[in-house]
Amino acid sequence: MADTCTHQGAILTTDASGNGCVECLAMGARWAHLRRCATCAHVGCCDSSPNRHATAHFHATDHPVIQSFEPGEDWYWCYIDEFAFELEGEGPSPSHT
Numbered sequence: 001m002a003d004t005c006t007h008q009g010a011i012l013t014t015d016a017s018g019n020g021c022v023e024c025l026a027m028g029a030r031w032a033h034l035r036r037c038a039t040c041a042h043v044g045c046c047d048s049s050p051n052r053h054a055t056a057h058f059h060a061t062d063h064p065v066i067q068s069f070e071p072g073e074d075w076y077w078c079y080i081d082e083f084a085f086e087l088e089g090e091g092p093s094p095s096h097t
Contacts, residue, residue: 002081007064011038011076011087016069021045023053034069037061038076043069055079 021031021044031045035054040063044054054066064080077084 002078002083005065005076005078005081005083005085007078007080008085008087010063010065013038013041015041017041017043019043021049021051021053023056024049024051027051035066035077036069037063038065038067039063 016036017040018025021029021034022042023029024031024045029051031049031051031053033046033048034043035046036043037054037057040061042057042061042063044057044066045051047055057063058066058079065076065078067076068074074086075084076086
């Protein structure tokens with residue numbers, strides 16, 4: 001595990017593709033928590049969810065950094081460096097009820 005993320009340059013957007021996991025919504029499935037791709041705004045479900053769409057998105061696209069898309073959480077995760085971090089000056093993710 002790295003002691004820093006060397007892929008912060010891949011953070012290109014704060015947008016989100018929607019208010020839920022794109023794939024789970026399409027298939028009528030449920031999720032535990034949401035993660036937002038910091039490169040392309042794709043919202044997918046976390047690895048605690050049955051379908052693990054956020055990680056599947058990383059494997060399909062090589063977009064290395066996700067951000068929690070849960071209200072009140074502001075952390076990022078880099079799949080490649082296996083490193084969690086926050087960015088100074090950013091507030092929590094917006095509510096998505």
